[in-house]
Amino acid sequence: MSMKEDNFADWYLDIVEKANLCDKRYPIKGMNVWTPYGWKIMRQIDSYIREEFDATGHDEVCFPLMIPEDQFAKEKDHIKGFDEEVYWVTHAGLNELDVRLVVRPTSETAMYPMFSLWVRSHQDLPLKTYQIVNTFRYETKQTRPFIRVREIHFFESHTCHVSEEDAQCQVEEDIEILERIARKICLPYTLLIRTEWDKFPGAHYTVGIDTSMPNGRTLQMGSIHHYRTNFSIPYDITYEDENGEHKHVHQTTFGMSERLVGALIGVHGDDQGLVMPPGIAPFQCVIIPIFKKDNAAAVAEATMRIAEVLRSAGIRVKLDDRDMRPGAKYYEWEMKGVPLRIELGGRDIENGVVSFARRDTGEKGEIAIDSLAPGVQLLLDAISENMYQKACEIQKSRIQDVDSVENLPEDKILRFGWCGCEECGHKFEDTYGFKILGRPYHPEQYSGKCIICGKPVDQPAYAAHTM
RNA sequence: GGGCCUGUGGGCUAGCUUGGUAUACUUGUGGCUUUGGGAGCCAUUGACCCCGGUUCAAAUCCGGGCAGGCCCA
16 A cells, blocks of 8 residues: 555655645744745646636736725625635734725635726626736635645636626636646546535636545635626626616636645655656756766766757756766655656767656656657657546546445545435535535436435536545 | 644654653765765764743643644534
């Protein structure tokens, strides 16, 4: 039994520590320091997210961190949902503030009063914006790096549309973007419409994006919300249509966070450490020179040359020329999850090759120096594909159909019948300790009976223990 | 929300029951040496979470705080 499956909690913290992804010693619970390697990973993910959202017509913005209390409280469900987990600024200098300030837990209430100024005509729509900022939530539960923190590195897109249908199209576009991001990070996911009691406060509906972790629990990596006019009414976001009528906009949001980092650690890592998906690895390939006393200069020169060849082919390369034994470097870069290691020594130079080792499979081999860049690219693509397939298989194997409440498997995602009523839902959750993740966003082939009341249903529900 | 456990150099850790000079390994730094899977030798820096209490004396006992970890709802 591997450490990863056997004791996920210790394994996870060990990897975070040894790969040096963050420093947990900052003296505020749930607020960790992003150290260089961890931040490089986050930045790679952010860059790709930016690329995707820019390419689909979204504009990046950046709103203030603080929100006046009265502005925050306009949407009643929203304030109720966040009441117990926001940070308050109550003083400034020596004065107590007349209007307290909320430190944003998410930015709807910061943005929407401004949106009401920005949007006047149907020509201003759709309004598609996003920002990547830190948000704050006063978590009272146990915190864990990247997975449950109080200061959250957060992506959020916010859009306004002329109609519910238009907003619905935006949800569809978000799902396409999500698919590309998930491929890049090699993470499988499920899209489930959350229960009424678990949806985002103020939303018309919420689609949860979950992935499965090695301890059998699910981790929500993000969510997509359709707000209808639930926010545009209290925040008065209206436009004038072609006929001169004033109407409320329909809104959506898409949120993702640093949990993507937590997910990729958990899904891809092994007992040797992190395994980074090539798509977002800060270093896709590390080059390690193998010196001998008499060939040091020639080897150093050759490694610099191949590093340059790979770099100019657009590959993110680290040349590790530190004065250490090669074995020590292998262990270190394996821990950090670099997808491909390239070794170059006297023997390789003579043969006109470089030696490589794959992080995902451990496979070793050689690449002819003449076709270095295409050879490396081919390997990176193969690693990415292999990681994705492997993760998908594992995720699939964790979903289990159940048709009775007898002997529910504790470490599986349950697929079962639920009539959809709150009474049966709460009864199921409270009695068996699973959380209902929701019902599929994309309808599935299904016919069964509600596991509680026995009413026939044509769509399944999913439930699991969550991180 | 409820319960349990823990806090000692950068990391990991001994010592705590029974109060009295703080242990090992690792890392860091300087040097010599070495490089196809964690090399070796020498020298050296570096710690009892915070506040209060008990005591001649507290890492050790007591109370509170902060921080970390686990389990249950």
